[in-house]
Amino acid sequence: MADVISRRTIVSFAVAVVAMPTARAADVTERREVARRLAEVVRREYQDPASAESMANAIGARLSSGAYDTALSDDAFAATLTADLRAVTPDPHMAVMANLDADAPKLSADPVYSLRQNYGVQGIRRLGGNVGVIELNFAPHLGFADAILERYAAAMALVRDTRALIVDLRAHIGGEPGTIAYFVSYFFERAPFVVNRIRYRNKPTVDYHTVAAPRGPKYGEKRPVFVLTSGRTFSAGEELAYDLQATGRARVVGSRTGGGAHPDQAFDIGRGFGAFIPIGAAVNPITGGNWERVGVKPDSEAESSKALDVAWRLALEAARAQAGSADERKSIDQAIAALPK
Numbered sequence: 001m002a003d004v005i006s007r008r009t010i011v012s013f014a015v016a017v018v019a020m021p022t023a024r025a026a027d028v029t030e031r032r033e034v035a036r037r038l039a040e041v042v043r044r045e046y047q048d049p050a051s052a053e054s055m056a057n058a059i060g061a062r063l064s065s066g067a068y069d070t071a072l073s074d075d076a077f078a079a080t081l082t083a084d085l086r087a088v089t090p091d092p093h094m095a096v097m098a099n100l101d102a103d104a105p106k107l108s109a110d111p112v113y114s115l116r117q118n119y120g121v122q123g124i125r126r127l128g129g130n131v132g133v134i135e136l137n138f139a140p141h142l143g144f145a146d147a148i149l150e151r152y153a154a155a156m157a158l159v160r161d162t163r164a165l166i167v168d169l170r171a172h173i174g175g176e177p178g179t180i181a182y183f184v185s186y187f188f189e190r191a192p193f194v195v196n197r198i199r200y201r202n203k204p205t206v207d208y209h210t211v212a213a214p215r216g217p218k219y220g221e222k223r224p225v226f227v228l229t230s231g232r233t234f235s236a237g238e239e240l241a242y243d244l245q246a247t248g249r250a251r252v253v254g255s256r257t258g259g260g261a262h263p264d265q266a267f268d269i270g271r272g273f274g275a276f277i278p279i280g281a282a283v284n285p286i287t288g289g290n291w292e293r294v295g296v297k298p299d300s301e302a303e304s305s306k307a308l309d310v311a312w313r314l315a316l317e318a319a320r321a322q323a324g325s326a327d328e329r330k331s332i333d334q335a336i337a338a339l340p341k
Contacts, residue, residue: 028069030271031077035063037269038081038096045277047201047262051089058088071182078273089256090293091143092260093235093278100274101226102266107138108175113139114147120175121151124158127166131315132159133308135168139175142182148183151282153216158188160217163322163332164315167240170254170304174235177208177263177282178180183240185210185211186219187249195243198263200280224318225250230304234258239282241296251299251315254307261292309340 007278038058046052081096107113120138134155181195197207227241227250236258244250269275282290302310320332
């Protein structure tokens with residue numbers, strides 16, 4: 001889970017190993033320096049010191065063997081370094097990229113990207129039987145306060161009278177843990193509590209709390225909530241599913257998520273190359289763990305394309321169990337009978 005989501009988190013790397021001609025001497029010197037700086041940064045910054053040492057040693061061994069002395073394009077060289085790191089520690093937040101400005105704003109702090117994504121709120125609607133759906137794909141920084149909070153408040157107002165709610169995270173790429181903690185606040189009536197903490201290697205641990213009064217109406221703790229996930233759900237999107245599942249507030253429906261729970265930071269490693277290095281790890285205060293590499297396991301597994309229909313039925317069944325009258329149960333039964341087969 002990236003506390004400042006990088007442009008890297010939505011890019012996957014494929015590395016093809018092919019025979020390449022020997023590079024020019026100047027190129028070899030430059031590439032060796034990039035590899036050396038990468039090893040230094042990883043050893044100093046990666047969130048787990050033992051893994052950091054192992055990865056740095058692996059890069060050093062590859063460097064000594066001449067593995068980086070071949071003529072590769074910048075992108076291919078970056079992909080090779082990424083593959084070498086991940087061969088030791090398969091952390092999906094870790095990557096090397098060419099032509100990277102390490103000082104550029106992260107996606108979660110990029111005002112243009114955030115606006116284009118409508119600050120992560122992609123849709124609000126009601127399904128038959130009065131089941132609400134909120135679709136989120138991104139959690140921008142709370143520094144965009146009014147823009148984000150107005151959208152969250154509007155979304156919650158539109159679903160405030162529903163019998164049950166589905167939060168669709170199947171395309172959620174990640175973002176800020178502070179924003180996730182804020183959104184989680186809509187589903188609890190209790191006093192603020194720590195929903196997630198980030199243990200950093202080189203700076204103090206940070207706790208992320210719910211808030212007592214998020215803008216707009218709360219959904220509360222009584223009505224059923226379901227969360228949709230897919231293999232594309234990543235980072236802070238996974239955190240939202242994990243937090244609501246760990247607290248027992250929601251059931252997760254869909255596919256196991258991507259498995260990225262380590263916030264990263266961009267580092268300049270010279271010659272136009274940058275490295276995204278995970279510098280901390282999420283720690284859920286209830287489970288004591290996180291979803292790194294294993295993903296969030298759904299309570300009810302379903303193909304991504306069918307997850308909404310599965311959750312819709314489960315939501316109506318859960319709402320029926322809470323129905324306070326025969327007329328309400330009859331209404332819900334009619335909605336269940338009308339569901340897609």
